[in-house]
Structures are given as C-alpha cells and as structure tokens.
Amino acid sequence: MKESWTSLASLLGILAFCRSLIQVVIPRELQLASLKFLRRALGCFSSYSYFDITEMDGVNTNGLYNDVQLYLCSFVCSSTSRLSLSRALNSSATTFGLSNNDCINDVFDGVAVQWEHVVMQRQSRTFSWHPLPDEKSGFTLRIRKRDKDLILDSYLNDIKEANDSRRNTQERLIYTNSRSGSRGHSWESVPFKHPSTFDTLARDLERKRDIIADLRDFAAR
Helix, strand or coil, X not given: CHHHHHHHHHHHHHHHHHHHHHHHHCCHHHHHHHHHHHHHHHHHCCCEEEEEEECEECCEEXXXXXXXXXXXXXXXXXXXXXXXXXXXXCCCCEEEEECCCCEEEEEECCEEEEEEEEEEECCCCCCCCCCCCCEEEXXXXXXXHHHHHHHHHHHHXXXXXXXXXXXXXXXXXXXXXXXXXXXXCCEXXXXXXXXXXXXXXXXXXXXXXXXXXXXXXXXXX
C-alpha cells in the first residue's frame, strides 16, 4: 500500500513538471489554438449541439438573453435545489434564477434540452465610454444534434411568446444614466409608479380616447 502511494506521488510530480515545462516552452497562443482544435475534434464525436447566448451583444444587451432569463425564472423555483435570489432597487418583488454555472433541464415537444447559466470573470480592460460589468454572464443551450433542426426555432419562438404575455403584468421600470457607474453598469432603474392616469388627466374626453387608442395601437406593433 505504501509503495502505491509513493508511485502515485511520483506520477503527480512528473505531471506537474511536464505541465510547467509546457507552459514555459510552448507559447500561450499555440496552447490556446491546440485546445480549440481539440474541442472541435471532440465535438465531431459528440451527440449534442451547444448554443451560447451571451448577456451583452457588443455594448448592448442581448434581447434573447433577457427572454431566456425570464423564461427560466418562471419554473426554476420548483426544478432546482439551489437558486439565485435578487430584488431590484425600490422593488418588493423577489426574482428567482439559476445559480452561477448551474444547470436545469426542460422539455419541449417531447424533446429534452438543458440550460446552463455560465458566469465568468471579465478580463481587465482599458478605459471605455461604455463600462461593462465585472462578470460575463450567459446561457448555454444543449440539444441533441438529431433534434436541433426540429425544435430550435420553434422553441426559441415559444420562449419569446410566453415572455410577451408575462411582460404585460411585469413591473414597469424607468431608466436613467447611472450616477456613480458602480460595478460597471451604465444605467440604473427605479419602478415607474406615477399617481396620474388618463382617468385623472384633465382633458377633453373624446380627445383622451383618441390618445389611448393611438397608444394601444403603438404597443400592439
């Protein structure tokens, strides 16, 4: 038994030495290229396809990321044992979400899929007019290759349609430029709770109806 532990320790020492030697001798660019090639080679033998949905699209928020986040919040509470809780500023509503690098399974039209919430530290950057958060967030969707063409488009469309109905009852927020730029966010929000309504607006009744009709037509586009 003692000889086995001695052999294992020697093997680990050799592996650590080889790893250090590779990092010194082989340029980092070549290491990254080799890892990328290896992942692609292994992907050819995998039975799954993976789709990454990042939170930011350049300097803008990815609308699909928001759709997926809202969709998963609708059932994640009853599907996982570990959750991420958040509450918007000046809001009383608690939002449930996937914890960092956690996974959840879903079924659409009899096809099983898996979502993973991926969170990584953002590499240090130089000055930017559009500061970004310290972390990069995203979702990875895993679907079997044989089911990809069957459900991908219809599944994402179903997520968007489900979220459109939820947004009708969602708390309205009004956004403004962040005063402190804390944690890299350019915008901050507060609940939009104004006491005035069209019912309390002092205006001609007929004109008021025309304005409401125009706003409803605009919102339905």
